[in-house]
Amino acid sequence: MTDFRIQIGNIEFKNPIFTASGTFGYGNDVPDFVDVSKLGGIVTKSITLHPREGNPPPRIVETPSGMINSIGLANVGVDHYMREMVPSYSTIGTKIIMNIAGSTLDEYIEIIRKVESISSDIAGYEINISCPNVKKGGMEFGVDRSLTAELTRTLRTLTDRLLIVKLSPNVTDIAAIAVAAEESGANAVSAINTVVGMSINPMSWKSNIYTVFGGLSGPATKPIGLAAVQKIFHSVKIPIIGIGGITNSLDVIEYFLAGASAVQLGTVNYQDPSAGEKMIDELETYCKDVSIDSISSLVGKVKN
Amino acid sequence: MIIEQCKIIRNDEVAGGIWEMEFSAPEIVSYYTGPGQFLEILLENKWSFTVRRPMSIANVEEKRITIIYKIFGRGTKILSESKIGGILDLLGPLGNVFSGWKEKYVPILVGGGVGLAPILNLFKECQKYKIHSNLILGARTGREHFIDHDPSNGIFLTTDDGTLGTSGTVIPTLENVFSVVDNPMVYACGPLPMLKAVQDFVIQNKIPAQLSVESYMGCGTGLCQGCVIKKRNIKAKAHSYHERYSLVCMDGPVYSADEVCFD
Numbered sequence: 255m256t257d258f259r260i261q262i263g264n265i266e267f268k269n270p271i272f273t274a275s276g277t278f279g280y281g282n283d284v285p286d287f288v289d290v291s292k293l294g295g296i297v298t299k300s301i302t303l304h305p306r307e308g309n310p311p312p313r314i315v316e317t318p319s320g321m322i323n324s325i326g327l328a329n330v331g332v333d334h335y336m337r338e339m340v341p342s343y344s345t346i347g348t349k350i351i352m353n354i355a356g357s358t359l360d361e362y363i364e365i366i367r368k369v370e371s372i373s374s375d376i377a378g379y380e381i382n383i384s385c386p387n388v389k390k391g392g393m394e395f396g397v398d399r400s401l402t403a404e405l406t407r408t409l410r411t412l413t414d415r416l417l418i419v420k421l422s423p424n425v426t427d428i429a430a431i432a433v434a435a436e437e438s439g440a441n442a443v444s445a446i447n448t449v450v451g452m453s454i455n456p457m458s459w460k461s462n463i464y465t466v467f468g469g470l471s472g473p474a475t476k477p478i479g480l481a482a483v484q485k486i487f488h489s490v491k492i493p494i495i496g497i498g499g500i501t502n503s504l505d506v507i508e509y510f511l512a513g514a515s516a517v518q519l520g521t522v523n524y525q526d527p528s529a530g531e532k533m534i535d536e537l538e539t540y541c542k543d544v545s546i547d548s549i550s551s552l553v554g555k556v557k558n
Numbered sequence: 559m560i561i562e563q564c565k566i567i568r569n570d571e572v573a574g575g576i577w578e579m580e581f582s583a584p585e586i587v588s589y590y591t592g593p594g595q596f597l598e599i600l601l602e603n604k605w606s607f608t609v610r611r612p613m614s615i616a617n618v619e620e621k622r623i624t625i626i627y628k629i630f631g632r633g634t635k636i637l638s639e640s641k642i643g644g645i646l647d648l649l650g651p652l653g654n655v656f657s658g659w660k661e662k663y664v665p666i667l668v669g670g671g672v673g674l675a676p677i678l679n680l681f682k683e684c685q686k687y688k689i690h691s692n693l694i695l696g697a698r699t700g701r702e703h704f705i706d707h708d709p710s711n712g713i714f715l716t717t718d719d720g721t722l723g724t725s726g727t728v729i730p731t732l733e734n735v736f737s738v739v740d741n742p743m744v745y746a747c748g749p750l751p752m753l754k755a756v757q758d759f760v761i762q763n764k765i766p767a768q769l770s771v772e773s774y775m776g777c778g779t780g781l782c783q784g785c786v787i788k789k790r791n792i793k794a795k796a797h798s799y800h801e802r803y804s805l806v807c808m809d810g811p812v813y814s815a816d817e818v819c820f821d
């Protein structure tokens with residue numbers, strides 16, 4: 255029996271398979287046939303201070319081995335979320351990480367203050383500083399080391415819960431941003447958010463996405479995610495949560511070898527929202543076959 | 559809804575470029591609630607086709623489901639090459655259903671292009687319940703039709719090029735049928751220009767109507783929030799959620815004609 259437990263900050267997760275923000279709703283609104291209690295954790299949709307309608311359609315388009323989305327942070331807003339969604343977490347059977355996005359430092363502060371003022375079963379926060387699809391989706395923080403540091407440092411003073419900073423691949427040096435987050439008190443970083451991409455209809459000459467650019471996800475991004483995780487692994491000591499194009503248990507192993515201590519599943523949930531449960535069973539088989547006692551023993555073990 | 563591996567029983571070209579596929583789907587059928595609902599098909603070699611293809615249910619017979627599809631691109635081409643006995647990964651049933659047709663109204667059913675799948679489904683369901691309905695189907699040309707023009711039994715075909723049935727769009731036929739039917743309710747599904755024209759007609763004439771809309775979908779389960787359609791007559795608010803846009807996979811695909819905006 256392999257030990258799949260992992261530790262981030264002072265929180266223990268029963269396994270390293272989480273769902274990625276924006277691909278699994280709020281965790282309590284997924285199809286009935288999904289057993290969310292098998293997951294190590296769920297990262298919610300990005301939640302903002304006020305409700306957001308999101309971008310006009312078209313919001314998504316299929317691309318080779320992936321898809322581009324530009325949803326525009328459509329969400330219910332923090333007040334509705336705390337009132338209507340959070341109470342269901344007491345019986346959900348897995349850890350909930352609340353993803354938050356803001357357009358100013360004050361918005362991030364206000365969201366966390368609201369959450370911290372109420373007792374809840376939220377295990378921690380993932381800070382979205384990397385949404386490529388809205389003008390003020392935190393991206394200006396995510397591309398700047400000092401702004402990342404300032405944001406992380408400020409939010410650290412407001413909460414004892416897990417603080418995970420989600421990094422953008424659309425930067426020159428992702429490891430430098432990870433270091434800024436670590437030095438400012440983040441418990442972990444997650445990488446990568448979507449890669450800026452574009453798709454054009456050759457008949458209409460229009461972009462297939464209303465906002466022209468969108469975020470590329472799916473297997474097409476896996477090599478980019480793996481490289482990002484490996485670079486960050488050599489620069490920080492805090493755990494890295496690997497994201498990008500994971501569709502099966504061997505992809506999870508690759509991310510672990512590159513330096514991830516946990517992973518998030520995104521686009522695969524659109525084909526099958528129960529993909530995570532299945533991957534946990536597959537991982538068990540892999541680990542038994544190669545005689546691994548603890549999944550954590552694989553972290554960063556790629557032979558270079 | 560459920561994900562089921564379904565065996566293909568039949569896959570035929572029933573008219574020019576229009577295909578009908580039937581498969582065994584006992585689990586999905588056990589959740590089925592009526593015409594209007596759809597399936598999401600995952601194609602083989604699934605990461606060449608990241609997103610599932612939404613397809614309206616055209617018929618449910620015991621534990622079998624039929625879909626009707628038109629070859630549009632690589633995905634539907636591959637679907638047309640699927641062999642009998644092969645397995646398809648299906649998610650469904652999804653979405654809401656046409657309503658009101660069992661009540662006091664006389665249904666006028668309008669379908670065009672591949673949009674005829676849910677309309678044919680509703681037509682058969684009306685027959686099953688011995689409800690007299692009128693069926694108006696439009697196509698570009700005669701070879702795209704696969705049922706007979708039969709006005710005496712309330713089946714009206716139209717073609718853009720006049721090669722079968724009445725020449726022109728479905729709208730003049732809809733006007734004619736409307737003028738002789740008491741207490742009508744219109745149900746429509748089809749290409750965007752057709753839906754817009756039907757919407758204009760029913761709103762002008764204050765006819766109750768339901769439209770089944772199409773949308774580019776990422777998942778079919780509400781998770782991706784991609785398949786939104788604009789709502790009509792929304793009051794602008796600084797901050798709102800799902801007041802300006804509706805999620806077709808969860809709130810639709812069937813909407814009251816005065817709910818949605820195609821611009």
